[in-house]
Every structure is written in structure tokens, then in C-alpha cells.
Amino acid sequence: MPALPLPRPHRDDVIIAASGLLGGLVLWLLNLYMRTGYVLADTRLPLIPLVVMAAAELLRRTSPRTALTIGTVALLAEQCTHGNLATVAMYTDIVYAAVLYGTPAAARRIPVAAFLFSLAVTAGSLVWLRSPEALLIGIVTALVVFVPALTGVSVRYHRDAAETARLRADQTALLAEMDRAQAVTAERARMARELHDLVANHLSAIAIHSTAALSIGDPETSRTALGVIRENSVEGLAEMRRLIGLLRTGTGDPEPSSSPTLGSLDALIEQHRAAAAAGGLTCVLEDSRTGSEPLPAPVELAAYRIAQESLTNALKHAAPGPVVVRLGRAAETLTVEVTSALGDRPGPRAPGSGAGLVGMRERVALLGGTFAAGPRDGIWRVRADLPVSGTRKTG
Incomplete structure (x- = not known):
């Protein structure tokens, strides 16, 4: 199985690696070394860790763990040469990048390992040298290993916090x-219900009586039908003007202040009684409520609209009775x-949409x-039970 190719280095990583390599070459040409004793004598040897460290920099973002492993080996090898400050500086950046771009587990473990390594170097130096220089070695080790890791933790925390805030803002906007x-959608549905309830019953009566006026040759019947048509057209126009005025004011009230109540049912019954007489229908109101405790406006409006729509449906579909x-x-x-009464109604009727x-x-x-609606024992029954208290929404 062929080995998977290494991911392409990030453009910024290429710039960092090239800058570090170039800086190290300048220091090498100027013979600026970090140490002189206890090292291999060949002055060209520091170039090997320098080049390896620069190559590891190319992987700092795409493969941070691999870059840290290669960089650590190169830094240990660099201790046997005269040394190059650019090599050490690039290693600090690799440690920082390993915490910032590595996995969450690596971001937790690397700072702890760096801290323990700094303590071990400090303790070993004190045991070996038994001089204040040992503390200086420990401080330098911490600056090279632990401080970059700590900086990476801080930057990663703030980066993750910013990303979390951005996601939260996106979620809030969504x-x-x-x-x-x-x-x-709810407002459109409410407007659709209002338009239907305000206009449908008037238009249904107009449609039925206009059909009757056209199909029946009796002048008196036509005169009565035309009277009903005029009455319903005037009332429908008034209702439409009221609704249009409500939409133009844009007050945001859930229902208009002049919404009909159950106290207007008598007038509604009387209006439908006149319109339904030609079809053999008799409209009756039976109110068995006791007391005069007021009801919430949404409940009164819903009850009125249900009665209004049911009367309109009866005018269109009910059999005489x-x-x-x-x-x-x-x-x-x-x-x-x-x-x-359930059955085929004789005479003209208005079309229904089911809305x-x-x-x-x-x-x-x-x-x-x-709510329930349907036939039962030869009767079409519409029944609604409306809670008087604890109303959830107006509609």
C-alpha cells in the first residue's frame, strides 16, 4: 500500500520556515554561535539541525505532532554542536504551534510535559553543577519549552471562545x-381566517340569492333576494374596511378593538334568518349560560366566528329544517x-372551499x-369546547 503524501504546507508556514532558515544562515556566516565548549569541533554541523528544524516548521500547522517530534530530535542533536539561535527560536514556535493546532488531548498534555521537563532539567543541573548557573539553565529551558506551550494554551482558549461566540451568534440569528x-406565517394564517370569516358568509348569501333571483321568475322573490344581496354586500364592505383599517394602523393588537362578541349573536341569527328563509331554514339561538361574567376577548371572538361560519355552511349545505x-x-x-339537518338541500347553493x-x-x-364536526343521526353537528381561563394564544 503506497504511503499517503504529506499535506501541502500552509503559505504562512513556508514563510516562517524560510525566514528561520535564512536567519540561521546569517548567524552562521557571522560565526555567532551559542556555545564553545564540550561540542563537536566542525562549525558546519549546526547547519544540519537548522535545516531539519526549518523542514519541521513546514509541518507546524498541517501535522503539528510530527513537527514537534522532528523538532525535538533536531534540538537534542543541536546540543552537540556550537549551536544556532535560529534553531532554538524555531523550536519554540513549533511547541507553540503543537498546542495551538494539535488535538485537544495534545493541547492538555504538552504544557504539563513541558513544565515537568523544565523542572527535571533544573533539578538535574543543580545536582550536576551545584552552582547558581543551574537555575539559569532551568530558566532558559522553561523559556524554550514551557513558555511557548503556555502561550499556545492561552491563544487556543481565546480562539475557541471566539469561535463559540460566533457560533452562538449564528445560532441566535438563525x-x-x-x-x-x-x-x-401565524399572522398570514390569522389574516386568512379573518378574511374568510368576515367576507365568506356575506358572499355566500349574495351568491345564493343572486342565483335565486336569476332562476326564479317571481318579482317578489327577486325583490327579496336583491334586498338580502344589498344588505350582505354593505355589511361585507364594512367588514372589509374595518380589517383594512386595522392592517394600515399596524398597532400590533392581536384583535381589533371592535371585534364582535357573543352579545352580537342575536343580530347574526336575525341576519341569517332572513337569508335562510327562502331555503326553508329556521335559525334559532339557545343560550343556557347563567350569570354575566365576562369572557376573554379571544374566546368571545372565536365562539362568534365558529357560530358565524357554521351558519354560513348551513345556509349553503343544510336541508330544510x-x-x-x-x-x-x-x-x-x-x-x-x-x-x-343533514341532506340534499333543494334550490341554489354557494360553492364551498373547505377552508x-x-x-x-x-x-x-x-x-x-x-373541536369536532361531522354527521350524526341525520344531523350535521359542529361543537367547540373553549377554555375560559388559561388561554394560550389569541387568534
Whole structure:
């Protein structure tokens, strides 16, 4: 199996290695050595550790452990020659780089090993020389080995802290963008529900009665249908203007101050009673609540919209018969129930999109209640249980 090639040196490492090699050559040409006694006499020998150390510098960032191993061997060999200050200086940089660019385990172990090595050299020098010069040897050893490692630890800590702060800032920005997107989506859904609830029932009545006016030749029936059409078109226009005014003011209120309440159900029932008479429908309100304790505005609005949408659906789909809106309250729950006869309704009807049931279900879910709609025993039943206290959101 062929050996894997060494990674390409970083550009800065090449510059550092070239600078160190060039500096060492200048010192060698000027005969500036570090020691004279107890060394090999050939003055060319210091060039070997110098070149090896410069080669190790090329690996300081891409392979810091290999660079430290090669550099340590070169420094030990350099002790047997006259020595070159550039070789020692490059070794300090290799120790620093091994801590800064090495693995987390290496960053923890190298400073400890360097400290213990400095203590061992100091103690050995004291035992061997028994003079103050031994302390100087220990200090120089610490400057060459331990201080660069300590500096690497400090720089690595600050670098990791800066990276952590950057990642945290990116995460905060991402969360803020997600919150903004969710807020926009929620607002669009709320606007869609409002538009549907404000306009759909009026347009449905207009569609049904305009179809009746066109298909039935009785002048009195056409006059009645046109009256209903005018009434619903005027009310729908007023509702649209109110919603547009709310959007233009941009007050940020969850619901407009003039939102309908359960006190307006009588007028709503009367309006649908006139519109449904031609189809054989009778609209009735049954309110079994006791007491006059006020309800939270979101609950009142949701209950009103559910009743309004259910009446609109009955106007479009219910068979002739009673349409009953029931209000009840048990403990901390308000119940809204609308029933109508199930079957094929004769005469004109308005098309449905299915968005009404979705909107009602969303309104109930936002308040933390329960919702059910479907046929049972020949009756179409819509029921919503809305918690009066502990409302989660307005909608």
C-alpha cells in the first residue's frame, strides 16, 4: 500500500520556515554561535539541525505532532554542536504551534510535559553543577519549552471562545429568523381566517340569492333576494374596511378593538334568518349560560366566528329544517354547538372551499380547546369546547 503524501504546507508556514532558515544562515556566516565548549569541533554541523528544524516548521500547522517530534530530535542533536539561535527560536514556535493546532488531548498534555521537563532539567543541573548557573539553565529551558506551550494554551482558549461566540451568534440569528418566519406565517394564517370569516358568509348569501333571483321568475322573490344581496354586500364592505383599517394602523393588537362578541349573536341569527328563509331554514339561538361574567376577548371572538361560519355552511349545505346555535358553560369551559339537518338541500347553493372547517379548527387549537364536526343521526353537528381561563394564544 503506497504511503499517503504529506499535506501541502500552509503559505504562512513556508514563510516562517524560510525566514528561520535564512536567519540561521546569517548567524552562521557571522560565526555567532551559542556555545564553545564540550561540542563537536566542525562549525558546519549546526547547519544540519537548522535545516531539519526549518523542514519541521513546514509541518507546524498541517501535522503539528510530527513537527514537534522532528523538532525535538533536531534540538537534542543541536546540543552537540556550537549551536544556532535560529534553531532554538524555531523550536519554540513549533511547541507553540503543537498546542495551538494539535488535538485537544495534545493541547492538555504538552504544557504539563513541558513544565515537568523544565523542572527535571533544573533539578538535574543543580545536582550536576551545584552552582547558581543551574537555575539559569532551568530558566532558559522553561523559556524554550514551557513558555511557548503556555502561550499556545492561552491563544487556543481565546480562539475557541471566539469561535463559540460566533457560533452562538449564528445560532441566535438563525433562531431569530425562524421566529420571524413563524410570526409571519401565524399572522398570514390569522389574516386568512379573518378574511374568510368576515367576507365568506356575506358572499355566500349574495351568491345564493343572486342565483335565486336569476332562476326564479317571481318579482317578489327577486325583490327579496336583491334586498338580502344589498344588505350582505354593505355589511361585507364594512367588514372589509374595518380589517383594512386595522392592517394600515399596524398597532400590533392581536384583535381589533371592535371585534364582535357573543352579545352580537342575536343580530347574526336575525341576519341569517332572513337569508335562510327562502331555503326553508329556521335559525334559532339557545343560550343556557347563567350569570354575566365576562369572557376573554379571544374566546368571545372565536365562539362568534365558529357560530358565524357554521351558519354560513348551513345556509349553503343544510336541508330544510331548524339550524340551532347553542351556547353553554360548565366550570371553565365555553361550549358552542351548531346543528342543522343533514341532506340534499333543494334550490341554489354557494360553492364551498373547505377552508371554513380548517379555520374553525385552527381557532380552537390556538385557544387550547377541542373541536369536532361531522354527521350524526341525520344531523350535521359542529361543537367547540373553549377554555375560559388559561388561554394560550389569541387568534
